[in-house]
Amino acid sequence: MRLLPSPLWTPNGWFPLTDTEAWFDDLLAADLAGSSAVSGTVTATSAASGSITVNKALSVTGLVSLADTSNGTAYTTGSFTPTEGDLLVIVAGITASTVSPTATASANGITFTLITTGGWSSAAHTQAIFVADQLVGASPSSMTVTVDCTGDAGSGANVAVLGVAGMSRTGSSAVLQSTANTNAVTTGGAYTLTFGAATLSTNVVIGGLANNSNPAGITQPSGFTEVYDLGYATPSAGLEVAYDLTGGYTSFTWGSTSATIGTANAIELDTSAAGGTDWPVTGTIPAVSAASGTITLSADVAGVTAAVSAAAGAIAADHPLSGIIAATSGASGAITADHPASGAAAASSSTSGAISASLALTGAAAAVSTTSGTIVRQVPVDGSTAAVSAVTGSIVSDHPLAGTVVAVSVVTGALDGVTDWPLSGTVAAVSGAAGAISTTQPVSGTVAALSSAVGTIGLGAALSGTVAATSGAVGTITAQHPLAGTAAAVSTMAGTVTLRAALTASADAVSASTGSVTLRAALQGIVQATSTLAGAITLTAEATSYRISGSGPAHELGGAPGTQELTGGTTRALAGATGSHSLAGGSPRRSLTGG
Numbered sequence: 001m002r003l004l005p006s007p008l009w010t011p012n013g014w015f016p017l018t019d020t021e022a023w024f025d026d027l028l029a030a031d032l033a034g035s036s037a038v039s040g041t042v043t044a045t046s047a048a049s050g051s052i053t054v055n056k057a058l059s060v061t062g063l064v065s066l067a068d069t070s071n072g073t074a075y076t077t078g079s080f081t082p083t084e085g086d087l088l089v090i091v092a093g094i095t096a097s098t099v100s101p102t103a104t105a106s107a108n109g110i111t112f113t114l115i116t117t118g119g120w121s122s123a124a125h126t127q128a129i130f131v132a133d134q135l136v137g138a139s140p141s142s143m144t145v146t147v148d149c150t151g152d153a154g155s156g157a158n159v160a161v162l163g164v165a166g167m168s169r170t171g172s173s174a175v176l177q178s179t180a181n182t183n184a185v186t187t188g189g190a191y192t193l194t195f196g197a198a199t200l201s202t203n204v205v206i207g208g209l210a211n212n213s214n215p216a217g218i219t220q221p222s223g224f225t226e227v228y229d230l231g232y233a234t235p236s237a238g239l240e241v242a243y244d245l246t247g248g249y250t251s252f253t254w255g256s257t258s259a260t261i262g263t264a265n266a267i268e269l270d271t272s273a274a275g276g277t278d279w280p281v282t283g284t285i286p287a288v289s290a291a292s293g294t295i296t297l298s299a300d301v302a303g304v305t306a307a308v309s310a311a312a313g314a315i316a317a318d319h320p321l322s323g324i325i326a327a328t329s330g331a332s333g334a335i336t337a338d339h340p341a342s343g344a345a346a347a348s349s350s351t352s353g354a355i356s357a358s359l360a361l362t363g364a365a366a367a368v369s370t371t372s373g374t375i376v377r378q379v380p381v382d383g384s385t386a387a388v389s390a391v392t393g394s395i396v397s398d399h400p401l402a403g404t405v406v407a408v409s410v411v412t413g414a415l416d417g418v419t420d421w422p423l424s425g426t427v428a429a430v431s432g433a434a435g436a437i438s439t440t441q442p443v444s445g446t447v448a449a450l451s452s453a454v455g456t457i458g459l460g461a462a463l464s465g466t467v468a469a470t471s472g473a474v475g476t477i478t479a480q481h482p483l484a485g486t487a488a489a490v491s492t493m494a495g496t497v498t499l500r501a502a503l504t505a506s507a508d509a510v511s512a513s514t515g516s517v518t519l520r521a522a523l524q525g526i527v528q529a530t531s532t533l534a535g536a537i538t539l540t541a542e543a544t545s546y547r548i549s550g551s552g553p554a555h556e557l558g559g560a561p562g563t564q565e566l567t568g569g570t571t572r573a574l575a576g577a578t579g580s581h582s583l584a585g586g587s588p589r590r591s592l593t594g595g
Helices: 017-024
Strands: 008-010 013-015 042-047 050-053 059-068 074-076 087-095 102-105 112-120 125-132 145-148 156-165 175-181 192-194 204-211 225-232 237-244 251-253 262-269 281-283 285-290 293-297 301-310 313-317 321-330 333-337 341-357 361-377 381-397 401-419 423-439 443-459 463-479 483-499 503-519 523-532 535-539 547-549 565-567
Touching: 042 050, 050 285, 059 074, 059 225, 059 237, 087 102, 087 145, 087 204, 087 237, 087 262, 102 112, 112 175, 112 204, 112 262, 125 175, 125 204, 125 262, 145 156, 156 204, 156 225, 156 237, 175 192, 192 262, 285 293, 293 301, 301 313, 313 321, 321 333, 523 535
Parallel strands: 042 285, 050 293, 281 301, 285 301, 293 313, 301 321, 313 333, 321 341, 333 341, 341 361, 361 381, 381 401, 401 423, 423 443, 443 463, 463 483, 483 503, 503 523, 503 535
Antiparallel strands: 008 013, 059 156, 074 145, 087 125, 087 156, 102 145, 112 125, 175 262, 192 251, 204 237, 204 262, 225 237, 281 285
């Protein structure tokens, strides 16, 4: 598959699609299936539709088989088309030939290395396993495989061709170890193979058993998957082929005894090299992008700019994204990050669906954003800019947001538990355009703000900082803990403001454009104001003073006897007509200045 990225964002702007093919010709280091890491000055992996898998899953597939009873020196399979990126493995059994066989491919530039052989029936027959010296290249064509025994013609051959996905090594370097038996048992015996060391759980074991039965008629070993059970007559000869992906053993035994004499051999393929299962994407600008489908990462994406993007579908990242700009984005679907995104800018974004981050986003800018759906944060977002934003849906966070700028925002839906832990930093903000905001822990910093355009704000813990504000355009604000700072304000354009705890600051204000303001605790500060344009203000706790400055409509103040002072321009009316002032209470001095 030829890799042509979508228009790619770089530090210098968008790189247009029309220029990518020529520009990438000398820069792409590997294709999508990739036999090694993708690296270079500019490296991109892109699929307009479908899926991109950085850790290609380890699997074994039977591609073609042959059971040929003819006499000859060359045995050729039928045509088949292999899968790009696969490693081809051949298991063959040739009767009446004792030479070491060879194998060739008719297309795709593939050659083979003979790994192991074994004989049976007094070494009159030969079993062999071959491994390809190259992975299947891009856009493979139909091909055949030929097993050759020139020098000692055979009386027939069983041939099985397998494709192994997830490999990066080839030829003899792809084989960690091999084992073979020769005339190991007599008729009716059990076949056991023993490696020199325990096989690894991350590797592939492929075994073959050849005997004088048609077909071989053997049950695969426990935990193995049978691929082929072949055979032919005159003379009778069979071949059983099976594989295992679990490892962890030194010896294994076929699941049933053989009715005839035979032999067995096996190889363990080494998947440890970078590529296939766990190969990083690195370079100055590495990117993985799928316009639709799924992106799965099980290795690092690192570089000056590292990006993973799916226009539709899901992104799953099991390893970190790091670099000056590290980003994970899904236009629709889900993003799951089990490891950090870090760098000068680290971001996770989904237009629709869900974002679930189990580890921190760190860097100069760290952000989690979804246009619709749910964001679940289980660990902190920190850095110079840390933000969690959902246009619709809900935000759930279990750990703090900390940094120079910290923000939590949902346009519609709920900030569910998002403030069960402190928000702190130079700017700390919680904002819900519609829905509910509920805080149980403080919001503090140079600027700390809670805002809901529609819905309810409930404060269960203090707001403190240089500027601490709570605002609801429509709905209800309820404060159960103090607002403290240089400027502390509670405001709702329509609805109700209820304060059950004091406002203490240089400037304290409670304001409702329509509705009612209810204060159950004192206002304390240099400038204190309570204002409602329409509705009622009720004070149920004693206050040190009430000061209203400026011109405007009638103002009503009620409270304990003391000094009530109104300063400013036009006429004021206190429970009476213009110029007549009536204050309920005792007989202390009353003072009124103005027009």
